[in-house]
Amino acid sequence: MNNKNELIGRVKEIHRFPVKSILGESLSEVSIDNRGLCGDRLWAIKNSNGKFGSGKTTRRFQKIDGLFNYRARYEDNTLIITMPDGSDYRGDNNAVNEVLTDWLGFQVTLAQEESISHFDEGPISIITTSSLRMLSQELGEPVDPRRFRANFLIDTESTGYLEEYWVDRLIKIGPTVALRVVAPLQRCVMVNNAQEELKQDVRVLRNLVNNHNATFGVWAKVERNGEVNVGDDIILQ
Missing domain, CATH: 2.40.33.20 (PK beta-barrel domain-like)
Structure with missing residues (x-):
């Protein structure tokens, strides 16, 4: 090798x-x-404590069940989130935060990466x-x-x-x-x-x-x- x-x-x-x-x-x-890949893990779901949704809980991340029921893609440069019922919401529309909050049952927002990587x-x-x-x-x-x-x-x-x-x-x-x-x-x-x-x-x-x-x-x-x-x-x- x-x-x-x-x-x-x-x-x-x-x-x-x-x-x-x-x-x-x-x-x-x-x-x-x-x-890395342009746009990869550029966004995260953030809870009211400022932690990002993940499959595990750490200092920065919070375990949130059911995240694999949601899907994300880009259309041109616009983020699109697909909810569990198949409905799509644009990432640049504040309605996406309300819908994610309703589905998950607690307050969340869609947050773009800042100084610290989401990787x-x-x-x-x-x-x-x-x-x-x-x-x-x-x-x-x-x-x-x-x-x-x-x-x-x-x-x-x-x-x-x-x-x-x-x-x-x-x-x-x-x-x-x-x-x-x-x-x-x-x-x-x-x-x-x-x-x-x-x-x-x-x-x-x-x-x-x-x-x-x-x-x-x-x-x-x-x-x-x-x-x-x-x-x-x-x-x-």
């Missing part, structure tokens, strides 16, 4: 999550800037089909990649938990983008949670805790901006 300029796979899926901790959108292409660990998250195959074998059934809310799913014919070998390495995606892999991604209870047709499954996190130090995939920072498309080659440098 130490080869220079090794083709390690291709971009299979691109996902962006405009609002932290709710469902997002699948893309065929995306722009990358210094912050848990880092700007861009990456998983591979190889690691998914390994985890699926360990659990005895296929594991859906949606559970990990990764920005990039990389299709590779290699075997094993490849990402472990990429830490501190540079990966080039397509003709322009370069990312520096920083560390494995720590996982929390959100990987177990039901979303869309996926059911709650406590075995996912349990397996990662017992066998993989509660990590799956890696996070990376941006070293060179540009565009990424589904199908782009990924070169390990």
